[in-house]
Amino acid sequence: ELYVAAGLAAAARVLKEYNPGIAKDSLSAAEDLYQKAIGRAKKVDNKTFAAAELYLSTRKTNYLADITALKTAIIADVAETAWPLGRVMNAIEDKVFVAELNAAVEQYQINVRERAATESPYGVPYTPNIWGAGWTIQEFGVHQYFFAKSWPQYTTKDAYLSALNFVLGVHPGSNTQSFASGVGARSATVAYGNNRADWSYIPGGVISGTALIRPDLPELKTWPFFWQQTEYVMGGGETNYMFLVLAVDAAKKSAK
Numbered sequence: 001e002l003y004v005a006a007g008l009a010a011a012a013r014v015l016k017e018y019n020p021g022i023a024k025d026s027l028s029a030a031e032d033l034y035q036k037a038i039g040r041a042k043k044v045d046n047k048t049f050a051a052a053e054l055y056l057s058t059r060k061t062n063y064l065a066d067i068t069a070l071k072t073a074i075i076a077d078v079a080e081t082a083w084p085l086g087r088v089m090n091a092i093e094d095k096v097f098v099a100e101l102n103a104a105v106e107q108y109q110i111n112v113r114e115r116a117a118t119e120s121p122y123g124v125p126y127t128p129n130i131w132g133a134g135w136t137i138q139e140f141g142v143h144q145y146f147f148a149k150s151w152p153q154y155t156t157k158d159a160y161l162s163a164l165n166f167v168l169g170v171h172p173g174s175n176t177q178s179f180a181s182g183v184g185a186r187s188a189t190v191a192y193g194n195n196r197a198d199w200s201y202i203p204g205g206v207i208s209g210t211a212l213i214r215p216d217l218p219e220l221k222t223w224p225f226f227w228q229q230t231e232y233v234m235g236g237g238e239t240n241y242m243f244l245v246l247a248v249d250a251a252k253k254s255a256k
Contacts (some may be wrong), residue, residue, distance in 0.1 A: 001037035002046040005030045006084075009053035027057055038066065042211045045080040052084040055091070070203065071097045078104045083143040086150020106154040109245055116159065122170055128218060131228045132208030134171075134179045137163050138240035145247045157251050161176030164244040173210045173218035180241055181205045190222050193232040198224055205232040207243045 008030035015023035030042040034050055041047055047211055053061035067074070067085065071094070074081040082105055089098055115125035124137050141163025148155040162170075167179045169186075178184030181191060189201045207230045210220045220229055232238070 001033050002041050002043075002050040005033040005037065006032070006046070006050040006053040009050070009057045012057050024184070027207070030057070032212050044070055044077060048074060048081045049084045052223050054089050055088050058104060061091075064088065068092060068097055071100070075100055075104045078108045079143075081087075082108075083150075084219040088147060089150070094161050102151070103149065105151050109154045112159060113156075116162070120172075122172075123158060125167055126166075128172070128210075128212035128216075130212055130214070132179075132211045132220075133207030134167055134207065135233070135237040135240070137166050138159060138206070138244060139236060142240045142247075144246070161251070162242060162247055164241075164248050167206065167209070167241060167244070171210050173220050175210070175220040175222075177220070179207045179209045181207075188220075188230060190224050191230040191232055192224050192227045194234070200224075202232060204238070205241075206237045208237065 008026045012023045012027035012030065015026060030050075031054065034054060038050075047070060051063040051066045054060070055067075067088070070081075070108050074085070078101070082101060085101070089101070094099055112125065116123050120126040124140065126133060126137065128174065141160040144155070144159035144163065148157055148160065168184055169176045169178050171179075176186075178187035181188050181201040188205075188207045188209075190199050191201045191205060191207050193200070193202045195202060208228060210218050211226075211229045213219045224230060
């Protein structure tokens with residue numbers, strides 16, 4: 001519910017000029033969801049995400065107060081909780097919390113670079129699993145974009161650039177095709193998608209990708225029913241991929 005509230009709050013800002021009526025309804029629904037869910041929510045990352053987006057859309061300081069009240073839990077898990085907070089940190093009055101968060105983000109980014117350099121040759125932290133890691137790495141890349149945007153003094157663009165490269169073919173296994181169907185010289189055009197069509201694909205759909213078959217064999221078969229390798233999802237796997245493409249394109253343009 002809080003994850004949805006965050007999305008509705010962000011959508012309200014996007015739709016404000018285009019369709020004020022829907023924007024108003026979206027924000028109203030977001031605030032209502034937040035009120036009803038925040039007291040029983042357990043995931044700190046969803047709490048911070050929703051509170052940050054609602055503050056950006058309303059400028060109501062109660063959302064900042066809710067973030068500050070979570071400061072111990074936020075600092076304990078900055079990898080998951082801090083990425084949406086960069087855009088609201090200037091408005092938080094608890095400067096001790098801000099300083100502690102900055103220090104925690106700096107240390108986290110040092111760890112990210114160390115893991116990216118030692119865990120794999122692909123430029124991203126990567127622990128092979130029985131399920132393809134493509135979606136996880138894309139989500140990591142999206143989060144790293146926000147870290148780089150908000151804390152450029154501690155981060156680089158390498159993490160989210162490498163996350164996109166991983167999805168497009170710089171990944172383990174003898175099958176190094178792109179996980180995005182129809183994107184790249186070789187891509188996953190046999191996949192388990194929403195259309196459930198055997199030996200078919202959805203252009204732009206993104207599979208989970210190369211899986212680890214025990215004891216240590218990376219595998220990506222051309223076969224539509226290994227859903228831990230070739231399944232499509234619309235949220236996350238697809239949306240994070242599109243976001244990364246736009247983020248990398250913007251980074252390349254700004255470097256010119």
